[in-house]
Amino acid sequence: MFTRLLTLAFGLFLVGGCSARVVTVPPGPLIRVEGQPVSIRCNVTDYGGPREQEFEWKMSRDGKSKINIISTFDLSFSDPSLSNRIASGDISVVRLQDNEVELKVAEAKLQDAGSYICETPSTDTTASGNYEAQVQLTVIPKTLKVSPETPPQVVPEGRDLTLTCNVTRELTYPTYLSVTWSIKKGATSEDILTFGPQGEVTTGSKFTHRYSDGGIRLAPGRNGVFELVISRVMTSDQGTYECNGTEWTYDRGGRWTRIVESKKEMGTVSVTPAGHSLNVKASFYSSPSSTSLLLSPGDSLTLLCSVLEKPDTLTLEVTWLANGREILTMDRSGVVLSNASSSGAPGKQGDATLERTGVGEYRLGVRGVSGEDGGLYACRIRAFVEKGGHSAGGGRWYMVAEKTSTPVTVKVSETKPNFTLSLSVTQKPSRMFEPMELSCSVTDISSLPQEGRLAVSWEHTSLPGKGNANAQHVGSLDGNGNLVSGKPYADKLKSGVLSLSRIQPNTFKLQFLRTQDSDMGQFACTVSSWSVSSQGDLVKTSEYKSSPLTVRWDDKRPALNVVAKTIRGASRGGDTFEMSCAVTPANLGGWLGYRVDVNSQDSENSNTRTVLSLSSDNVVQHTDPDRRDSVGLTKTGPAEFRFRLAGVQLSDRGFYWCNITAVTKLQPEDEWTNVASSESNKIRINFQENGPSFSVDINSDASSVYPWETAKIECSLSVSGSSPKADDLSYEVTWFFTRLRGGEKKTELASIDRFGVIAKIHRNSSSDVSIERRDTHTYLLNLYGTQDSDSGEYHCIATPWYLSTSTGAWTEAKQLTSKRIFLSVKFAVWDSLKLPLLYGAAASLGVGLFSLLLGLVCAHCCCRNTTHTPRSHNKLLNFEMD
Ligand SMILES: *[C@@H]1O[C@H](CO)[C@@H](O)[C@H](O)[C@H]1NC(C)=O
Ligand SMILES: *[C@@H]1O[C@H](CO)[C@@H](O)[C@H](O)[C@H]1NC(C)=O
Ligand SMILES: *[C@@H]1O[C@H](CO)[C@@H](O)[C@H](O)[C@H]1NC(C)=O
Ligand SMILES: *[C@@H]1O[C@H](CO)[C@@H](O)[C@H](O)[C@H]1NC(C)=O
Ligand SMILES: *[C@@H]1O[C@H](CO)[C@@H](O)[C@H](O)[C@H]1NC(C)=O
Ligand SMILES: *[C@@H]1O[C@H](CO)[C@@H](O)[C@H](O)[C@H]1NC(C)=O
Ligand SMILES: *[C@@H]1O[C@H](CO)[C@@H](O)[C@H](O)[C@H]1NC(C)=O
Numbered sequence: 001m002f003t004r005l006l007t008l009a010f011g012l013f014l015v016g017g018c019s020a021r022v023v024t025v026p027p028g029p030l031i032r033v034e035g036q037p038v039s040i041r042c043n044v045t046d047y048g049g050p051r052e053q054e055f056e057w058k059m060s061r062d063g064k065s066k067i068n069i070i071s072t073f074d075l076s077f078s079d080p081s082l083s084n085r086i087a088s089g090d091i092s093v094v095r096l097q098d099n100e101v102e103l104k105v106a107e108a109k110l111q112d113a114g115s116y117i118c119e120t121p122s123t124d125t126t127a128s129g130n131y132e133a134q135v136q137l138t139v140i141p142k143t144l145k146v147s148p149e150t151p152p153q154v155v156p157e158g159r160d161l162t163l164t165c166n167v168t169r170e171l172t173y174p175t176y177l178s179v180t181w182s183i184k185k186g187a188t189s190e191d192i193l194t195f196g197p198q199g200e201v202t203t204g205s206k207f208t209h210r211y212s213d214g215g216i217r218l219a220p221g222r223n224g225v226f227e228l229v230i231s232r233v234m235t236s237d238q239g240t241y242e243c244n245g246t247e248w249t250y251d252r253g254g255r256w257t258r259i260v261e262s263k264k265e266m267g268t269v270s271v272t273p274a275g276h277s278l279n280v281k282a283s284f285y286s287s288p289s290s291t292s293l294l295l296s297p298g299d300s301l302t303l304l305c306s307v308l309e310k311p312d313t314l315t316l317e318v319t320w321l322a323n324g325r326e327i328l329t330m331d332r333s334g335v336v337l338s339n340a341s342s343s344g345a346p347g348k349q350g351d352a353t354l355e356r357t358g359v360g361e362y363r364l365g366v367r368g369v370s371g372e373d374g375g376l377y378a379c380r381i382r383a384f385v386e387k388g389g390h391s392a393g394g395g396r397w398y399m400v401a402e403k404t405s406t407p408v409t410v411k412v413s414e415t416k417p418n419f420t421l422s423l424s425v426t427q428k429p430s431r432m433f434e435p436m437e438l439s440c441s442v443t444d445i446s447s448l449p450q451e452g453r454l455a456v457s458w459e460h461t462s463l464p465g466k467g468n469a470n471a472q473h474v475g476s477l478d479g480n481g482n483l484v485s486g487k488p489y490a491d492k493l494k495s496g497v498l499s500l501s502r503i504q505p506n507t508f509k510l511q512f513l514r515t516q517d518s519d520m521g522q523f524a525c526t527v528s529s530w531s532v533s534s535q536g537d538l539v540k541t542s543e544y545k546s547s548p549l550t551v552r553w554d555d556k557r558p559a560l561n562v563v564a565k566t567i568r569g570a571s572r573g574g575d576t577f578e579m580s581c582a583v584t585p586a587n588l589g590g591w592l593g594y595r596v597d598v599n600s601q602d603s604e605n606s607n608t609r610t611v612l613s614l615s616s617d618n619v620v621q622h623t624d625p626d627r628r629d630s631v632g633l634t635k636t637g638p639a640e641f642r643f644r645l646a647g648v649q650l651s652d653r654g655f656y657w658c659n660i661t662a663v664t665k666l667q668p669e670d671e672w673t674n675v676a677s678s679e680s681n682k683i684r685i686n687f688q689e690n691g692p693s694f695s696v697d698i699n700s701d702a703s704s705v706y707p708w709e710t711a712k713i714e715c716s717l718s719v720s721g722s723s724p725k726a727d728d729l730s731y732e733v734t735w736f737f738t739r740l741r742g743g744e745k746k747t748e749l750a751s752i753d754r755f756g757v758i759a760k761i762h763r764n765s766s767s768d769v770s771i772e773r774r775d776t777h778t779y780l781l782n783l784y785g786t787q788d789s790d791s792g793e794y795h796c797i798a799t800p801w802y803l804s805t806s807t808g809a810w811t812e813a814k815q816l817t818s819k820r821i822f823l824s825v826k827f828a829v830w831d832s833l834k835l836p837l838l839y840g841a842a843a844s845l846g847v848g849l850f851s852l853l854l855g856l857v858c859a860h861c862c863c864r865n866t867t868h869t870p871r872s873h874n875k876l877l878n879f880e881m882d
Contacts, residue, residue, distance in 0.1 A: 020129035021047040025118050027252040029136035031173045033260040036142070038108045040135060042118035043100035049123025052098040056121070061114040069116075072101060113139040143170035144177075146245035148266040157274040157400050158313030158385045161230040161237065163266060167245030168224060175259065179226045180244040184265075189242065192216065193228060197248040197256065213396075232313060232385050233271050234400075241266040274383050275401020279308040282379040282405040285363065292409035294531060295374075296541055300367050301410060305379030307360035314383040314400065320354060320364045321404070323375040328354040330362060332384055332397065369412050376407035413541050417452060417529040419445040421546035429515045429553050431587050433664060436515045440525035440546060442506040452541070453479040456508040457526045458500065459486075460519070463552060467518035474510065475500050479530035479538040517555050522548040557676070558588040562660045564680035570648035571687050577645040581658035581680050584639065588662060593617070593672060597659040598633055598643045599679075604655070611656070614641060616663045616672050626812075647804055648685060650693060651814040655682040692729075693720045694800040698818035706826045711783040715796035715818060718777060726776045728803035730754040733771075733779045738793040738820070746795075752779060754801045765789055786825045793820040 022045045032038045044053050056077060057069040070086060070093045071077030078086050085091045094102045105112060119132040149164035167179045178196030182189050182204070191204035193211065195218055203211045210216045219227035230237060246261040284293050285302035295301060305318060319329040326339040336354050351367040366373060383401040419442050427437035440456060457476035462468050473486035475493055477500055485493040492498035499511045508527070512519055528543035560583055567578035583594060593616030601608045613621040614633045622628050630646040641660070645652060661677035700713040715733050723729075734751035738744060750760045752771050760769055767790050772780040779798075783790060800813040 021045075021120070021122065021124055021127075021131060022129055023118055023120050023131060023133040025116070025133040025135040026255075027135065029138050030251060031138045031140060031175065031249045031259065032108050033142050033144075033247065034110055034139050035107050036260050038103075038105040038112070038137065038139075040103045040116055040118075040137070041096070041100060042103070042133065043097070044120045045099065046129060047099070047120070047123060048125050053120050053123065055093065055101045056119045057093060057103045058117045058119065059112075059114045060117065061111070063115060066117065070103065108137075108139045110139050110141070113137055138173060140173050140175075141170075142260055143168075144245060144247045144260050144262050145169070146179075146243055146262040146264045148241075148243040148264050150267040151241060151269050153268065154270050154272055155233050155237075156272050156277070156311050156313075157235055158232050158311055161233045161269060162219070163228045163230070163241055163243070164221065164225055165228075165243035165245070165264075165266070166221075166223075166225045167243075167262075169247050174250070176248040176250065176256075178246045178248060180246070181228045182242045182244065183237075183239040184242060185239040193218070195226060197246070233269075234385070234398075235271045235273055238269055238271040240268045273401065274311055274314050274385065275403060277309045277311070278314070278381070278383055278401050278403055280379055280381050280403045280405045281306045281308065282377060282408050284408060290408075291406075292411060294411045294413060294539055295369050296413050296531075296539055297370050298368050299412075300365065301369050301373065302366075303364040303377055303379075303408070304357075305362040305364065305381075305405065307362075307381055310360055310383070314385060315397070317382040317384065318354070318362045319380045319382075320352075320362075321378045321380055321407075322373070324378075328352055328364065330354055330356065369410075371412050374410050374412040377410055378405050378407040380404040413531060413539070417445065417542050419443065419527070419529070419542075419544060421525060421527055421544055423523065423525050423546040423549045425549065425551055426509075427511075428551065429512075431554050431556075432517055432558070433514045433588065433592070434553075436512040436519065436551065438510040438523055438525075438549070438551070440508040440510070440527065442527055445506065453530045453538070454502075454506070455479045455528045455530060456500070456502070457528075458508075458510050459524050459526070460521055461548075462518055462521040466520055471522075471524075474498070477502060477508065479528075479540075515553070520552045520555070522550050524548045554587065556587045558662065559586045560584070560588075560660055560662055560676045560678040561586065562658055562678045562680035564656075564658055564683050566683050567642065570645070570652075570685050572648075575648045575687075577648050577652070577656075577685055579643045579656055579658075579683050580636065580640060581643070581660060582637075582640045583660045583662075583678075585662055585676075588675065592675070593663045593665075594639070594641075595661040595663055595672075595674075596633060596641045597661075598656060599659055600654050600656045602654040606654075611645075612643065645685075647809065647811050648687075649811070649814060650687075653685050653687070655684050657682040692723055692800070692802055692813065694718070694798075694813055694816055695720070696796065696798045696816040696818045698794070698796055698821055700794070700821055700823060703822060704824040704826055705786050707787055708785050711786050711790070711823055713781045713783065713794050713796075713821065713823070714774070714778060715781070715798060716778045717798055717800065717816070719800070724802045729776060730801050731777075731779070732799040732801070733796055734798075735769075735771075735781045735794060735796045737790075738795075739789075740792045749794075750781065754799075783823075786823075788825050788827075791823060791825045793822055795820040 023042065024045070025040060025042050030038070030040065042055055047053060054071070054073040056071040058066045059069055060066045067079045067081070068077050069079070069082060070091060072093055072095060082091060090106045092104050094104060096102055103116065115134050115136050117132055117134040122131055145168050147166045151161060151163055155161050163181055165179055165181070167177055169175065169177060176197035178194055180191055180194040182191045190206055192207050193204065193216060194202040201218065207216055215231050217229050219229050221227045242263055243266050244261060244263040246258050249257050249259050251257055283304050283306065284290060285304050287293065288304070303320065305320065307316060310316065315332045317329065317331050320327045329337045329339070331337060334356065353365045355363055357363045362379070381403055382399050384397045385400050386397055422441045422443060424439050425436070426439045427435055429436045442454060455476065455478045458474040459471045460474050461471045468488070472488055474489050475483060475485045477483060481502070483493070483500060489498055493500070497513045501509045501511070503509050508525060510523070524546050526543060526545040529541045530538045531541050562581055562583050564579055564581045567580050568576055570577040581596065585592065595616045596614040598611045599608050600611050610623050612623065612631050612633045614635065615621065618635060620633055622631070632644040634642050636642045641658065643656065643658070658680040659677060662675045663672035664675050665672050695718050697716050697718070698713065700711060702711065705711045713735065715735070717731055719729065732751070732754045735749040736746040737749050738746045748761050750758065750769050750771050752758050752773065756773065758771050765787060767786050768784045770782045770784070772782060774780055796818045798816045800816070801810050802813065804811040
């Protein structure tokens with residue numbers, strides 16, 4: 001009460017100072033959130049009295065009853081219901097200045113809503129103005145919710161990152177929202193961007209540029225969701241992202257007041273550097289798996305740069321390096337830049353091209369490489385990301401990665417191996433069919449690499465008129481030693497008549513086993529040197545051709561000279577005759593065969609027959625199978641043959657000679673072909689009366705016989721000369737008959753062989769034959785019961801056999817044919833008459849009997865007057881004779 005009075009006294013004093021006091025609180029209503037702090041300021045002006053003023057805070061929930069809250073000077077001022085909150089400091093008053101205080105509620109409660117009154121006790125001399133002011137406080141429940149979406153944990157550099165945050169509240173009073181994204185790296189947190197509460201955007205100081213470039217942008221979120229998109233993230237963008245939602249109120253008087261906020265951690269994002277997955281590989285276009293390549297000067301080099309796992313956000317710059325020096329670069333926009341001019345290198349990079357051949361594929365081509373193009377080739381890529389947003393044309397690029405491939409090695413063979421060739425004939429044929437050998441030697445060889453190889457190719461041009469006038473490929477041995485045959489020579493190479501070989505490291509041979517005239521002509525050899533590249537391919541490094549070499553030989557027609565000589569002469573029958581035939585070939589070479597025919601003729605002008613032949617394969621052919629045992633023809637030397645005739649007979653007399661034919665074949669499977677043939681001189685076999693000489697004679701006891709008589713025809717042989725003993729002699733005798741009428745055909749009647757066995761030939765005739773050996777030399781044919789059909793000519797053929805005294809073998813002498821004798825069988829009267837007589841007698845008897853009967857009947861009956869005419873037998877004999 002005392003204080004009241006005191007205050008009043010002060011107030012009156014101040015008023016007395018002629019001023020009107022003004023107490024001011026913020027204009028309401030104030031909207032605050034339950035649990036959040038509330039602060040209401042109150043000041044006083046135009047007051048009198050002491051500078052420092054006192055304040056009292058009261059509140060009214062219903063506008064009538066007031067509750068004392070707190071006073072700056074009266075500690076017992078507060079309502080007991082608030083004493084706990086005041087004691088705990090939940091409710092306090094803070095003096096800000098002499099004339100201003102602030103009522104603070106640390107955590108507003110819903111029942112704190114009401115009208116708050118600030119009073120100042122008067123210190124004025126005269127009371128004027130207002131001594132209290134009031135403001136409405138509304139406490140609303142906390143409905144602000146912040147629920148961020150967890151961003152991806154790992155983002156590749158250059159990709160976009162979207163940060164989504166859902167900030168909501170229940171709208172019962174006009175409050176506003178803002179959302180702030182921030183990134184925390186370690187202890188420090190930086191705001192990236194704030195949106196709101198009035199729809200404005202505020203960027204963190206470090207992100208102002210990126211926001212203005214479009215690298216950071218707000219996306220219109222669905223359903224009130226806020227989205228922040230960071231384009232093309234960089235490694236510096238990694239960290240823990242946070243989302244801060246704030247609810248605001250707009251106090252009357254133009255002040256934005258945060259009334260509640262909520263900050264949530266969104267998640268930690270790590271950015272993988274673009275170069276991390278990016279991979280680059282250099283390879284040879286022709287052999288992608290190999291790491292080095294051997295080229296010859298002038299070759300083309302093609303290299304491929306493959307960029308693997310390139311994120312599409314990256315833009316590449318591709319550079320090919322040779323020995324670390326840049327050759328060609330394809331920049332980000334695809335423009336190819338050459339470093340040739342600036343590097344000043346004398347290399348031929350003017351012939352180099354770089355092009356993009358596919359997704360992530362860049363091909364380097366170098367034409368006509370030379371020695372200095374060898375080295376290590378690598379592909380370098382630089383990956384760039386455009387910092388700015390999509391819209392920012394020509395934006396800033398920054399390099400996110402640089403990678404260089406493992407280099408591949410290009411070797412260019414330094415110098416061509418240099419050598420000279422000498423072609424020579426090491427075996428020269430003097431004529432056709434002889435072997436020939438050509439030798440192609442490599443000399444003065446220089447700079448042939450260790451693993452270098454030589455290949456040879458032979459060619460041939462025939463002499464004019466002797467074959468193909470164009471150069472023809474005979475065959476080659478390639479760098480691996482494989483034989484490749486030329487088409488026209490393929491068969492000869494296959495059969496081995498022709499062969500190609502390498503006999504010394506540096507000498508090649510071409511061999512003909514048997515030459516032909518068409519093989520004459522010009523030969524040339526071409527030797528090439530080869531190197532093995534690192535991937536195993538053979539690369540030709542140089543090639544030289546020999547000067548042509550002409551090979552020719554005597555091509556006169558081949559001829560044979562055959563000389564026959566008597567080895568053993570035959571001077572007697574039964575002797576053995578031997579004759580040799582020697583052949584000398586002329587203008588003939590190589591491998592030959594001979595065919596020998598032994599010919600004979602009885603006399604100078606008679607027919608020639610071939611006795612015996614010997615084929616080139618030494619097979620004997622007999623023309624007379626009967627003499628098989630006694631003749632022979634053998635090869636007794638390389639060019640000598642011997643003819644042998646054993647048991648020479650008189651019939652063997654005549655001229656004998658050889659006809660020798662040289663035959664050849666080019667290949668074993670070929671047929672023999674005649675090359676030349678020649679006849680020898682003739683050698684005569686001639687002797688007289690030596691050995692038995694036989695003759696045959698025929699005679700009959702009568703030249704005509706009567707039918708049914710026996711005719712005897714005798715064949716008698718006679719032997720002259722050295723007549724063998726009777727035991728050493730026998731004959732084969734055969735009789736023949738030739739009808740006079742019925743053609744000249746002779747029919748064999750019967751024969752007796754040399755062992756005495758008789759054979760009769762069945763005949764139609766009723767006559768029969770027998771043979772009788774009278775003595776050693778005489779044989780008799782008996783013809784029993786001759787008939788007219790046996791009339792004709794008879795002769796016999798005899799073959800004498802004798803035991804040769806010279807050979808001791810039974811020898812067949814020449815067949816002997818007798819002259820012919822005529823046998824006539826006389827007309828057979830009885831034979832002709834017997835049948836007509838028989839019939840006539842029978843008829844006469846019949847007629848006689850009939851006449852007798854008739855006469856008896858007539859005589860018996862009425863016809864007693866009969867005539868009787870006797871018949872003469874003689875009239876029946878009247879018929880024609882043959
Ligand atoms: C007093 O308070 C009101 C409202 O808070 C304010 O507008 C005013 O400027 C203050 N006066 C002084 C002198 O501080
Ligand atoms: C945002 O949050 C509110 C409150 O939690 C919820 O009702 C709403 O469905 C959310 N919106 C989306 C898009 O998640
Ligand atoms: C939340 O955002 C508001 C408004 O930007 C800011 O004033 C406040 O400090 C933020 N809170 C935190 C914890 O960062
Ligand atoms: C040329 O190559 C040199 C050395 O590698 C390098 O320093 C230079 O930048 C290159 N110039 C161009 C235009 O690529
Ligand atoms: C090869 O060697 C010979 C003699 O040594 C020389 O005259 C010639 O010029 C050389 N050829 C090459 C291509 O080097
Ligand atoms: C020699 O024999 C051969 C082969 O049988 C034949 O072609 C040639 O005509 C004969 N020579 C003579 C002169 O008969
Ligand atoms: C024997 O006679 C018959 C019939 O007359 C005839 O067919 C046959 O050829 C004859 N035979 C001889 C060997 O004459």
